Amino acid sequence: MKKQLLIASALLTTCGVFAQQPRVPEHATIVDLASRLAKRYEMIERVEEKTRPSRSQNGTQSTAQQKSAATTWQAFSASMNAYGMLVSHSKPLQYNKDLNAVTFIHRKSPSYQVSANGNSGSIVSMVSSNFGQTWDSTCIWASGTNLGRYPQGGIYNPPGNTSIANAYIVGTGPVTGGSGWLGSWAASKQLGTYNNTPSAAPNAQQFWPSTPPYPASGKVDFPRYDFTSTSDGLVRSIGTIVNDVNGTTNATYAWRGARVMKGTFTSGVFNWSGDSIIPALYVNANTGAKMVYGGYPHMAWNEAGTVGYVWFIGVINSTVAANRGYQPVIYKTTNGGQSWSLMPRIDFAAPNMSVVIDGIAATNNTTIAIPFFNHGEGCDAIVDKNDKLHLVSTIVGTARAHVDSVGYTWNYNNFDNESYSFPHQPGARPYIYDFTETASGWNVMVVDSMSSESPGNATGDNGYADNPWLDNAGSKISVDARIQLSRTTNGSHIVYTWTESDTNFTNQGRKWNHIPDIKARVLEVGAPATSYQPAARVHTLEVNITKPNSGGHPRVQSAAFLNYVSPKCAVTTNSAASSYTVRVPMTVSNSVPLDELSPNQHFYSTVELIMPVSAPVNTTSIQYLNTESFELYPNPAQNTVYVTLNTDAPAQISVLNVIGQEVRSYNVSDKNLALDIQGLQQGIYMIQVTQGTSTISKKLIID
16 A cells, blocks of 8 residues: 555655754754655555565474463564564553463464465464463464454453453454455454464454445454453454555545444454544645544553543644644543544643743744654553543654644754754753643653664665664664553553663664663552642653663563563562562564564563662652743843752752753752852853753853
8 A cells, every 4th residue: 555655745854944942953954754754654564575585583483382481581482574563553462460361463473384274464362371481372363365464452351251261362453465455354262272273253253345345343444553452341453544545645545534443242253343533634735635644543541441542643723833733633532432522632832831842943934843743753642540641752843834844843963973853962852751631631741761763764764774674675674762651450550661772882872773672661640630730650760671681582682673562561569568560561573684574583571670669759840840840040141040940859950051061060959049150151051950850951141
């Protein structure tokens, strides 16, 4: 299909002029980021798959039960190639607390023999009932004509059931015949049977065509996003609604919206129903296409299956100023999907959003900064114990204010002569933001900052030479941050995960994410929040899960490619109550050498994040720093500048010159401070305040 045409016409390009906000560094020359992303999505949607000459692989999948001793990371399966792992917001890895089961759905390995109609499009589920110490494998989809692709799925568990033998594994994904997309597949199989034959039960293997006649549940394409199982015994998957999935123009492809597919058993037969969400997005006057980021829909549900959210990154024409850009368009249900309503947009003109606005450049012809949710590094969302949405993403600045051009963004030259989407300087780094729904609006937290960003995946892209994957037809696999979330079943704890590279060890210190490690932080969810008031506590401990010399697998350390995190995890408190442990199922997939066409090995670990209870946590506005967090006067100043903080928590204050060098530093614990700036030359400086893991800056003029 030609989804890349939609993206190229509606997404990003960067242009090299100067920003209006003086604290953001100078921009680089023009870079066609729209073409770069179009190439990335073209690779993801590629139908025809070639193979390279075979080389030895250490895949371990078989049709029989597999057993191995528990290790930090273990090779537990493999797939025909890497294509099924490319979409970071697919959910092939799932944990079910009631059954203490972990499942991982993927395309079969070269050695896996399907009993009938076996081919590279056969789908297999790995199943463990002891957190990955031992695994079984079972085939859930095989067809001689409808080849399964991009699988995801999890467990359907009847309410009240505690036996894994009475549960079912369920999966969904798109279908190809080898030269085009034909529709979608949906499969189910009882977990009491582990063999290489799909279930023959009624509706166990369903084909949903992308051309009429459509299934009773409605037309859906690519149901490969955000698979969810809830305690009411339902499973859900979400896909797109388009006119022609193989369309080559905006007019023929004609993206419309999303369909939520809901699955349940009725009288022993698995049935699906569908609910469409059609957002009222702006139609680009130049291309005739709805302005939506890639067409990808997203979905998140509470454990009960009553409160759910469907969201897109798109442009609504009725918004103005800072709110006119590629930003979340969110629909909410409180009755299990019987009805949906459009939620109020995140208001970036609100004072508590200045932490975002201050971190990006303004457009080239106004002083307005317009946030662009950078889906290129991954976006994810999850519902906490208060049934409130957490939507997590990085943010870049839009370069043009006209509604038809808000897909243009900035690029920056760094000291290494590379051109990046972020300046990688204090106050202007790739920050990971958590936007949290409240009773009267939205809050924002700075979860962490990243030291690297995704290298290019097409010939001529910035960072292409540093992308370690082999080239296939002019493109490589994208090595983005793959921001993903996990939560405990009750929503009391949320785990943020992403990948980044230590630039002390990257090629010549460049900021490209080519030796990725998985990082994580844990959030403890508090009482429901109102605007400007925190509802959660972010632990100060950042965990590097796959760092070298960590005792893990050498194929995973600083090689955490194509990773997945289960959207659900477990938490326990130790007997002394001095710490708690969050257990998060994770996978990493790669090959040697890194080749998307060769069989890719899957590695599994139940990662244990041990969080000391006595460690400092955010309980005030430390994680919510913004320009309202401190006052700076007089400005301009001469010999002394006074700083007033809105909290007496310990802070570090730095004075930075125009090239980001620290010229003065102060460690403080008082709200009201007088900083001696005598001896500093006239000019523009930045006063940078750091509290906890959050940093914010303001401009200071010394005359």
